[in-house]
Each structure stands twice: as structure tokens, then as C-alpha cells.
Amino acid sequence: MKNNITLITGGSRGIGRATALLLAQKGHTICINYRSQQARAEEVVALIRQRGGSAIAIAADIADEEQVVAMFQQIDRQLGPLTGLVNNAGILQQQASIEQLDARRIATVFATNVSGSFICAREAVKRMALRHGGQGGAIVNVSSAASRLGAPHEYVDYAASKGAVDTLTTGLALEVAAQGIRVNAVRPGLIYTEMHADGGEPGRVDRVKDNLPMKRGGQPEEVAQAIAWLLSDEASYVTGSFLDMAGGR
Template sequence: MKKHITLITGGDRGIGRATALLLAQKGHTICIGYRSQQAQAEEVVALIRRDGGNAIAVQADIADEEQVIAMFQQVDRELGMLTGLVNNAGILKSQATIEQLDAQRIASIFATNVSGSFICAREAVKRMALRHGGQGGAIVNVSSAASRLGAPHEYVDYAASKGAIDTLTTGLSLEVAAQGIRVNAVRPGFIYTGMHADGGEPGRVDRVKESLPMKRGGQPEEVAQAIAWLLSDEASYITGSFLDMAGGK
């Protein structure tokens, strides 16, 4: 049976946490990448181990290239050959219009959401590519419905960063398809996670849910199911694809 070793950035909360718990149930060995919430990350690890799974937590700010490299090296040493990456870590600043943005804020968001995801993907490809002795694998990028909708009056900078993730997904999928690596993305929107509090409106999903065709917000576990499927052999002929998960919006 093929061994699945999967790194999830931002695995300490929200979609990342739900994905880690689900993948562990499916037999994946998990690395929880986290930036600052060590207690939350260790809690996820403890839950996985309690149920008989194998997991570690590794601190890394993905906006820092050296920390990303060190995180992947720790996976090499402690877990073995990587087969899966969930590029989930991302940041969101307080709601603002374009007139309220400054270069520092934009650069901060792009450093994590774009550069960080690129560097994580680079390190994963170095390990998974057949030409490097890897056994192939799968990358799932967590984009956002904001990349399609633009998030006007709220998070245009965040939306633009996720637009870059969409382009990364398309380009990288073509670049590494012959190396046994599949690259896909999910585009969740209006999910009940703590990220909305980061933007200054914890109750945002409840505010907007009536405007959604499905009239409800989504749960992290629903997104986790999609990510798990895209990582699985059941999706073995799918690459460069996007799953929109925003209640029909």
C-alpha cells in the first residue's frame, strides 16, 4: 500500500485543521505547518495520534524562504518522502477599500499568500518529481472565491493574491504533469473559519449567507472533503482544475 506523507501549511485551524484530521483518518502521515499558534497545532497532532495516526507539527512562517526550506527538511528527516502538499496558509488584513491600502500591507499579504505558496510548491516539486527520484504526488492549492469575485470594498488585495494562486495552479500543473505531479485548487468562499475575525468581522458569513444561492455558509469539513479527494488516487486523471466551493456564488 502506498504511503502518503502530506504537509499542510496553516494546519492548525480552520480548513487546514479539518483537512489534517480527515487525511489522517484516511491513513496519511501528516505534517502540520503553523506560524505562531503552537498550542493549536499540537492539539491537532494529539488528536491524530490519539486515533492511531502519525503527525508532527513544525513552526514556519512561509513568508520566510529559509523557514520554508527548514520545514521541508524536517519532514524529510522525521517522516520520509513527501507525496502531498496542501498550500493552505494565508493571511487576511482588516476590511479596507483601495484608497485605504498601502504598499506595506499589500507586500505583507503577497509575501505569505503568493511567495510563500510558490516556495512551498517549489520544495514539494523537488521531492516529488520523478526526475529527482521522487514517486510523484499531488499539490492542492487553497485559493478563494475572492479570486473570481474580487472582494470589492473589503479585501481586493487578498483577492488579487488568490488570483495569483489560480495562475500558479494552472502553470505549475502543466509544468510538472509529466513528472507524476498533479496540481489542483479549491476555491472556498463564505466558510465558517476564524479568518473572518482577522478581517474584523467574525460574523461575516452569517451577514452574507442569505445572498448566497444555497442560503448558508460552508463548513471547513466540507472543503476538507474536496481537498482529500483531489489528493487521492480517485482523482488520478485530474490536474490544473478548480473546485469552486462557495454555495453557488
């Protein structure tokens, strides 16, 4: 049986947490990356272990290249060759119009959402690629419906960063397809996670859900199911693809 070793960045809450729990249930050995929420990350690890799974947690700010490299080296030592990466960690700032944005805010968002995803993908490819003696693998980038919709008056900078993640998905999928690595993305819409509180409006999903064709927000577990499928052998002929999960929006 294949030994799936999967890194989930930003795995202590929301979509990352739900994905970690589901993949562990499916037999993956999980590395949960977190930046500051150690207690919550360790809670997820404990839950996985209680259910008979295997997991560790590693602190690293994915906006910091040195910390990312050190995290991958620790995974090498503790778990073995990586087979899956879920580029899930992402940040947004307080809701704002373009007139309220400054270069520092934009750089902060892009450092995590774009540069962090690139560097994590780079380190994963170094380990998975056939040319490096790897066994192949799969990468799933967690983008956002905002990359298509633009998030006007709220998070244009966040939306733009996710547009970059979409381009990374397409380009990297083509670049590493012959190396046994599949690269896909999910684009969640309005999902019940704590990220909305980070943007200053904890109840945002309930405020706008009636504008959606399905008239409801999504659950992190629904997104986790899509991520798990894209990582699985059931999606073995799928690369460079996007799964929109936005209730029809």
C-alpha cells in the same frame, strides 16, 4: 500500501485543521505547519495520535524562504519523502477599500499568500518529481472564490493574491504533469473559519449568507473532503482543475 506523507500549511485551525484530521483518518502521515499557534497545532497532532494516526507539527512562517526550506528538510528527516502538499496558509488584513491600502500591507499579504505558496510548491516538486528520483505526488492550493469575485470594499489585495494562486495552479500543473505531479485548487467561498475575525468581522458569514444561492455558509469539513479527493488516487486523471466551493456564488 502507499505511504502518503502530506504537509498542510496553516494546519492548526479552520480548513487546514479539518483537512489534517480527515487525511489522517484516511491513513496519511501528516505534517502540520503553523506560524505562531503552537498549542493549537499540538492539539491537532494529539487528536490525530489519539485516533491511531501519525502526525508532527513544525513551526515555520511560509513568508520566510529560509524557514520553509528548513521545514521541508525536517520533514525529510522525520517522515520521509513527501507525497502531498496542501498550500493552505493564508492571511488577510482588516477590511478596507482601495484608498486605504498601502504598499506595506499589499506586500505582507502577497509574501504569505503568493510567495509562500510558490516556495512550498518548489520544495515539494524537488522531492516529488520523477526526474529527481521522486515517486510523484499531488499539490492542492487553497485559493478563494474572491479570486473570481474581487472582494470589493473588503479585501481586493487578498482577492488579487488568490488570483495569483490560481495562475500558479494552472502553470505549475502544466509544468510538472509529466513528472508525476498533479496540481489542483479549491476555491472556498464563505466558510465558517476564524479568518473572518482576522479581517475585523467575526460574523461575516452570517451577515451575507442569505445572499448565496444555497442560503448558508460552508463548513471547513466540506472543503476538507474536496481537498482529500484531489489528493487521492480517485482523482488520478485530474490536474490543473478548480473546485469552486461557494454555495453557488
